[in-house]
Amino acid sequence: FSMAFAFSKISEGTEAERPPAGKLLSLQNGNTLKELQSTFHHLVGLVEKDQALGRRLSRGKVLAQTLAEGAPAIEKKIPKVKKTSRKRVQQQAPAGETDTLEPVSHYLELGRLNEAATLCEDYLKKNPESSDAYYYLGLISQRKGSPGGAESLLKKALYLDPAHHLALAQLAELAEKRGDSAQAKDYRRRQKRAMRRKTGSNE
Numbered sequence: 001f002s003m004a005f006a007f008s009k010i011s012e013g014t015e016a017e018r019p020p021a022g023k024l025l026s027l028q029n030g031n032t033l034k035e036l037q038s039t040f041h042h043l044v045g046l047v048e049k050d051q052a053l054g055r056r057l058s059r060g061k062v063l064a065q066t067l068a069e070g071a072p073a074i075e076k077k078i079p080k081v082k083k084t085s086r087k088r089v090q091q092q093a094p095a096g097e098t099d100t101l102e103p104v105s106h107y108l109e110l111g112r113l114n115e116a117a118t119l120c121e122d123y124l125k126k127n128p129e130s131s132d133a134y135y136y137l138g139l140i141s142q143r144k145g146s147p148g149g150a151e152s153l154l155k156k157a158l159y160l161d162p163a164h165h166l167a168l169a170q171l172a173e174l175a176e177k178r179g180d181s182a183q184a185k186d187y188r189r190r191q192k193r194a195m196r197r198k199t200g201s202n203e
Contacts, residue, residue: 100123104119131160131164132157134154154171165198
């Protein structure tokens with residue numbers, strides 16, 4: 001049994017059967033020493049095992065405590081997912097990752113001209129005859145301080161859609177700024193006619 005000692009009584013016999021007293025004492029001391037050494041090594045092994053087990057249990061407790069204490073912090077760091085409408089998602093989508101021009105106006109309101117331009121250019125790769133894409137690019141070019149480039153892009157939009165009243169209105173404004181009142185008047189007239197056709201009015 002662990003941590004126990006056992007002694008064995010020497011059987012009594014005749015003096016002839018028993019070894020001399022000095023030899024008996026030597027044998028007894030030798031056996032006792034061996035037993036003590038064996039017991040000592042056994043005890044040392046048990047102590048080392050107990051210490052190792054204690055260290056493992058201690059690490060397990062520390063880990064469990066750490067996980068328990070860290071759980072709330074981890075939960076706090078997890079952002080809650082908010083439900084957004086489909087239109088809002090489209091407006092927040094990075095340029096080039098949508099097949100619609102709806103987010104462009106939102107980018108323009110925020111002054112994110114480069115993202116709006118990238119979206120229009122990517123859209124034109126799939127829809128090369130999009131007059132709206134050229135119109136938006138014209139607006140972006142104008143806001144960047146390039147009226148010549150803006151006019152060229154707006155004319156492309158007008159070529160693809162002669163009744164594009166927004167492009168006509170923007171071209172009229174550019175013509176007025178450069179002092180060409182006759183051209184501006186012509187664009188205004190065409191814009192009104194395009195608006196009447198769009199609304200179905202005969203006025």
